[in-house]
Amino acid sequence: MTYHSVGLTRAGEVATLTLSAKMGSMGPDFWREVPQVLRELEDARVLIVRGQQIFSAGLDVKANAAQIAPVLGDPDGFAAVVAQMHAVTEGLAALSIPVIAAVHGWCIGAGLELISGADIRLCSADARFSLPEVRLGITADLGGLQRLPALIGRGRTAHLALTGEPIDANTAEIWGLVTEVLDTPEELFARADEMAAHLAALPPRALEGTKRTLNDDLPHARSLANAVQWNAQHMTLDGLQNALKK
Secondary structure (H helix, E strand, O other): OOOOOEEEEEEOOEEEEEEOOHHHOEOHHHHHHHHHHHHOOOOOOEEEEEEOOOOEOOEOHHHHHHHHHHHOOOHHHHHHHHHHHHHHHHHHHOOOOOEEEEEOOEEEOHHHHHHOOOOEEEEEOOOEEEOOHHHHOOOOOOOHHHHHHHHHOHHHHHHHHHHOOOEEHHHHHHHOOOOEEEOOHHHHHHHHHHHHHHHHOOOHHHHHHHHHHHHOOOOHHHHHHHHHHHHHHHOOHHHHHHHHHO
């Protein structure tokens, strides 16, 4: 299938979703195409999300105005429009396979909300992260305010969201938004590929169970019991014996 705002490539069991619109902006094509891309990942074991010129300049307000303007003041109509966007941000977060976000350059607004749903976030030293919606008279509503507190804490999320001020790669690493900072975009993409290949070689059910357990919102005892049940259903003798040989 031909896409206009993104590219989807495969290297074995690793899929790479590239935000290919100018400056990784998210216009109507993006919100329409990515749910279809996510449906094409059934046989992939890992997904990398990255940009081209930069990671993403965020929501293309001008391009999306034709959809948004007619429903301003109409809560139901507005919710229907935003639901199309949630199909992307929530859909990415709901994937059962590991998702690696590889960020270089700017990661703004909806771009930051998108990567908050990834499992692992890497960046290059030139990365900058911003949640500037308040400066546009908007409350961020694509999942960032819900996910970022668990990643970086409520206070740091409030700093980002209330001031609209950007943070650099070093601060992002200190805050825990990213786990590694690579010197250049080229090293970043190579590291993402290396990590994805490593994950793709691991038992997929173990990865899925780990991701499910990490992401559930259940009380401790219930989450623990669910993890035990997952292992009871999916752990195999061959897998255990192979692990003991390593």
